[in-house]
Amino acid sequence: MKNTFAENIVDFLQQHDPFKTVAFTDLLDIATQSEIIYLEKSKRLFKINDELHKNFYIVHSGIIHLTKIIDAQETLISKCYVGSIFGLRPFFAKNNYALNSIANEDAVVYAIPIVLFKPLLAKYAAVMDYFLESFSEQSKSTGENYQNLKAISEAGSESELTDFSYFQELEYDKNPLLLPVHTSIASAAKKMVERNSSVAIITQNARISGLLTDADFRKKIAFGTLNLEADCSSIMQQNVTIVEESISVAEAQLLLLKNDTNYLCVTEDGTENTRIKGMISERDIIKSQSNNPGVLIDEIRKAKNFEELKYIHSKYLFVIQNSFTKNIPIFHINNTAGGILHTIIEQNIKFCIEKLGTPPARFVWLALGSQARKEQLVLSDQDNMIVYEDIAADKHRDVKFYFVQLAKLVISNMELLGYKPCPNEHLASNIKWCKSLSDFTAIYSNCIKSPGENMSDFSGIFFDFEYIYGEIKIKDSLEIAIHQNLANNKIFFDYIGNQLLKLPQPLTFFKKFAVEETGINKDQFNLKEKGLQFYIDAARVFALSYNLKGINSTFLRFKQMAISDAKNAEKYLDFAENYIKLQGFRAKEGILNDNDGAFIDTNKLSKIDKEELKKSLMAIDDIIDLIKDKYKLTRFS
Amino acid sequence: MLSKIFNKEYPEFWKKYTDSFKNPATKYVVISMETSGLDTDKDVIMAIAATSVINNRIILKDSFEIFIQHKAFNETSLDNEFITVSKVDKITESQSVEIILNYISNSILIGHRIDFDIEMLNKLLSKLKLGKIRNEAFDIEAMLNKILETNDKMYALDEMSNILKMPVSNRNSVADDAYSIALLFLKMKDKLGIR
Structure with missing residues (x-):
């Protein structure tokens, strides 16, 4: 029987990698068995530790965010746009999902049964390559499908997470050399040579007991005073720095410096009482900083x-x-x-x-x-x-x-x-x-x-x-x-000061957000015009009148003003803080939605955020007072 | 004798259809049809497409698409020449009724201007001396009217897709319409709190 429904899906698939090369009939077979899922904004398709689904997914419209819990916070790992594939984990692993998938805006997702898709991997080399490519770290893709590849690799294996790792999780040796505590020094040395490893973790009952490094051999063995048949515990270092799995590069670096060591041992929860997960060396950190x-x-x-x-x-x-x-x-x-x-x-x-x-x-x-x-x-x-x-x-x-x-x-x-x-x-x-x-x-x-x-x-x-x-x-x-022109020019400051006062007020009489009343951004708050603009313009006026050359950042301008105009120092510092807060709101909104973040939906903010935002906006009155006072503005009350 | 009048000998599939209503509905069926015109008395159904929606998912393998063969019963109103030329497999009206009733059974019907679709189906059923469609039905046009708080405004399918920012397919068959309707239904369903 003719199946126009499926043809619709094939039409879509054929526009996207890696399906471009697959024959129409093969795609039709898959499409007939697929399902179409509608996800409302902020609904989840799968959660961390959910059992694997029988399908993998392709975004048809909307945006899906893949997130992970790092340091007890839900952290965005990747965004999947139209045509991106995600949820490939069942292809390669048996254990449960390692990422959350959340719709960031209303999304339509195709679910394709993996059982049916597997034969295609064998049949079409290009499809296989596409999947494999995403797993090799060296693959340097072009900007456009970078996000695509990322999404696949995230879903596939955890070790790929560290592409952009300056502030991210660290990749490290997940399979370090473990030696039981009763191994003799001689055989420990032999094993280390075999593995070409400069370090071994000495274990007792599968728990960390100490660390054995090249340096220990140099310092303690080379003198020849020790019997090489003795237990290696006699030469190991006992104070080992232990960390937990989700350590970030920055943290690891700090610990290495602080404890004056070259190695960090990783255990499940960061204490010596849980299973050993791996070993972080200085090298890992240097490697991770390539970005x-x-x-x-x-x-x-x-x-x-x-x-x-x-x-x-x-x-x-x-x-x-x-x-x-x-x-x-x-x-x-x-x-x-x-x-x-x-x-x-x-x-x-x-x-x-x-x-x-x-x-x-x-x-x-x-x-x-x-x-x-x-x-x-x-x-x-x-x-x-x-x-x-x-x-x-x-x-x-x-x-x-x-x-x-x-x-x-x-x-x-x-x-x-x-x-x-x-x-x-x-x-x-x-x-x-x-x-x-x-x-x-x-x-x-x-x-x-x-x-x-x-x-x-x-x-x-x-x-x-x-x-x-x-x-x-x-x-x-x-x-x-x-x-030169600005020096002692009152008219100019009078003018731009008044311009500033004419900007729309951020809060209504009842201290509610003055949201947009019409247009496509109805009911949203224009953070750029009604918040940031005040601070930016005010900082500029101050900077110009005090001849602060070469300082352009609004934050620094306020800070500098606190020094130049010490009488009002407290106020300026307060402005600087509030400005940074507002900018944080905007950037968060912008990053989440891939836009300039000018408009913010105040209803979606948490109560604490709302109060913070209001507080920052209320400080604008202080700015206005200060400007009025400073430039003796009289035309407007 | 009397019982013969009341318990008319209905075909097996009709009994199955009416019996299914003893149980609660388990799925939604999105239905879309192509008719020869808008007159329920004179015009006939030419094609029907339907797919089912369970748990916010459109289940594609559980869908069908049929084209119905007509004999001209009124030469002036229906010129059926194009039907004989077409290459699509077709089935007769009675066959199609059996397929449709088996498929929808007790599900909740979803459609764009569904009352017209049901009217057409009822007419087809009465032609075969059967009863009326008993399914509950949702009209997506009415749903949109409720969301936008507009009263009985007419929305074409494409218009609705645009308003709700859903992808518009550039194909244009009954099945494609059914697919669009299904997506629109999924989108609006949560907003209106339909389970």
Whole structure:
């Protein structure tokens, strides 16, 4: 009988790896027996330790998150997008699921019976390869299907978890050399040589009793005073550092340094009374750090083309995500992430210059807004501008043309990485923001001297700029020009202070969140506009008026103000704290939903989070008071 | 004599169908049909597709799709030339009724404008001198109206998929419709608290 239902599924499967190569009839057979599951948001398909299902799964629509419990917290391991395969564990293992699978938004999932699928593995080499590839650590996939592969390997085996492990679990020797306590020194040495191992765990009743390393032989045997037939317990080290399984790289590193040892023993619960699970050596830690931020920057610099850059960028996103789940202070993440992102942009510009030929004049590429403030943790807008040196009038047209082209290329590449162009066109590819130094100086001094008249498309973010690439001297002279103009300019501060007061209020009269009333984000709270914007703008005003050069981060600006304006130090420190909290909310939302996290659904927050958020928003009143007071704003009460 | 009138000799499958209602329903059946038109008196069912939904899952192996052979009974209203040309296997109306009743038995029916579908089925049944469909039924259009708090607004199937942000299939047969209906039903079911 004709089965159109199944054909529908085959249609879908054929668009995705690894089914592209499989014949229609074979797929039809599988599809006829498959089931379609609908998961409402936050419903689970399987939990850790659930018995294995008879099916594996493919995401048809929506997003499935795979999570794991690390340090008693549910930690996101991988996201499965449309076409991703997950739940492959039954293929390779007999024990229960090691991950949770949760729908992050309403999802439709196809369940395909494994019994039926297995013959295809044998029949189609490409399908087999696809599955195998995901298990070999060396497989360097391209950026796009990286997430895909990840999802498979997670579901398949635990040892693959450590790809991005700076803040993650550590991979270590799960099968160390174990020697019973009554082994003689001579045979212990022999076994260690056989295994080519420099360390052995001495056990008593299958529990850790001590550690025997190369150094012990050197220190205690070489003198020849000991009988080689004696028990090896006589030369072993007795103080062994024992840790539990889910240790992170950072923790392990600390322990090694603290205890001045080269090895950590792993047991089930971190005490000597449970079964031995493995051994962590210094080497494991060095190996695991191949993805730490420093190495990433190095990789970016070595990238040969945009594709490689794209792949590294996907790693970069992962580093951020992991830092979050591990509760690293946001300020540190900001700094590291900002640094990496700047290097990515820089490398990107270099590629584009290679393509377009040497620039006709010296120039500087400046990042604006969140990118410049090093606060771009989520995939938000990109803003930038190009300033080039003054050139002869007859060449001006060609030079400008070159830089606009360059900007277009760079911006479209960045867009491919997920950074939307600024909706207000604050981009170097816009002829307004690709100008010569003297033109820009004129624009800035105009705005500062007669604010309001020329501010139509000149926004505050133009005062947050950060050097990315090119001639740094141009940036310096622009900065100097701005600060000369700013000195003792009351009108300007009066104007931007008042602009700040005009921003929409975050809380209603009854101290409820002022949520959106219309539009697609109805009932959600605009965290970007009604929360963060206050802090960012206020910090900028302070920084400009106190001439804090070279500090772009909002957090640091507040901190610096606490020093420069010691009278109100407490307030500034409070602002800094609250700002970081708000940014945390946004980044969390953004990472979870793969967007810029500007809108947040306050109903979904826990009670504690809600109170925290409100507290941070309430501090905005203090900022307003301080600004009113400082700049003697009178026009608005 | 009298008993002959009341206990009319029904075929075996009809008895089985009516008997099944002694037990509670165990599954949902999503049904979709293609008719020659919208007039329940004159038009006929040409194809029916159905699949079952158990525990939030669409069970594909438990589904069917039939095409019904018609003889022209009114030359002006139904031109059946295209039917004879088509290559799809077809069965007669009486055969199809048996298949359908066996399949749905006591389940709860789900459809898009299901009342019309049931009306068509009832007419088919009465043609064979059988009783009426006894199943409980949910109309996904009515369900959406309830969710959106709109009163008796008409929603086409594609429209509903768009509103509920469900994937739209670019195929267009009865079975594809049934598949879309099943997904929409799953999506709305939890929202309305239908178990």
